[in-house]
Amino acid sequence: QVQLVESGGGVVQPGGSLRLSCAASGFTFSSYAMYWVRQAPGKGLEWVAFIRYDGNSKYYADSVKGRFTIARDNAKNMVYMQMNSLRSEDTAVYYCVKDCWGSWCFEVWGRGTLVTVSS
Amino acid sequence: QSALSQPASVSESPGQSITISCTGTGSDIGDSNSVSWYQHHPGKAPRLIIYDVSKRPSGVSNRFSGSKSGTTASLTISGLRAEDETLYYCSSYRAGDTWVFGGGTKLTVL
Numbered sequence: 262q263v264q265l266v267e268s269g270g271g272v273v274q275p276g277g278s279l280r281l282s283c284a285a286s287g288f289t290f291s292s293y294a295m296y297w298v299r300q301a302p303g304k305g306l307e308w309v310a311f312i313r314y315d316g317n318s319k320y321y322a323d324s325v326k327g328r329f330t331i332a333r334d335n336a337k338n339m340v341y342m343q344m345n346s347l348r349s350e351d352t353a354v355y356y357c358v359k360d361c362w363g364s365w366c367f368e369v370w371g372r373g374t375l376v377t378v379s380s
Numbered sequence: 381q382s383a384l385s386q387p388a389s390v391s392e393s394p395g396q397s398i399t400i401s402c403t404g405t406g407s408d409i410g411d412s413n414s415v416s417w418y419q420h421h422p423g424k425a426p427r428l429i430i431y432d433v434s435k436r437p438s439g440v441s442n443r444f445s446g447s448k449s450g451t452t453a454s455l456t457i458s459g460l461r462a463e464d465e466t467l468y469y470c471s472s473y474r475a476g477d478t479w480v481f482g483g484g485t486k487l488t489v490l
Binding site for chain 2: 296298305306307308311318320322356361364365366367368369370371372373
């Protein structure tokens with residue numbers, strides 16, 4: 262079955278960097294767009310970034326634009342999120358999400374990885 | 381990128397029906413059929429229950445249904461069960477290649 266497993270979360274100081282990874286399996290990875298979505302403690306879901314199936318289009322939420330970079334490796338079935346200049350407000354559980362087929366929606370979610378930005 | 385507007389909480393008795401609203405703008409819900417709903421039990425991965433306004437993924441109960449009128453989308457859950465008690469989020473594609481979520485609604489089954 263479809264599986265998404267995030268890794269790379271942890272505690273980082275403000276201004277620091279972190280790289281999240283997401284290992285995908287159980288579907289034709291190179292045919293699907295992928296997203297990162299986050300949830301801050303006690304808050305709702307927030308879309309963070311999108312990458313097209315071939316990696317040629319990438320879009321970001323205003324809150325992370327210029328600081329976060331999404332990437333993928335279709336040969337390895339992996340999605341990444343490079344997070345720089347981290348702020349306390351970036352503290353959240355980060356979910357890797359598979360796009361729906363033929364529609365813009367968040368079809369399958371990973372369990373998430375926690376990023377804590379704190380001094 | 382302000383969120384879509386959902387009621388913070390709703391409640392209803394087992395066996396009854398409940399509707400959760402999600403209000404956006406002409407740039408998202410009002411201009412898109414890519415409206416979706418998610419069920420989220422804290423500590424677990426969110427689950428897609430409605431996409432394209434009113435379509436149900438395979439395996440989702442037909443007790444869940446969706447609709448849209450203008451800039452407001454709605455999720456209706458019929459025949460409420462104790463297991464339905466959790467958080468629900470709406471989402472929409474927004475012009476400019478962005479996506480937006482609602483703030484979430486806590487459903488209590490009394």
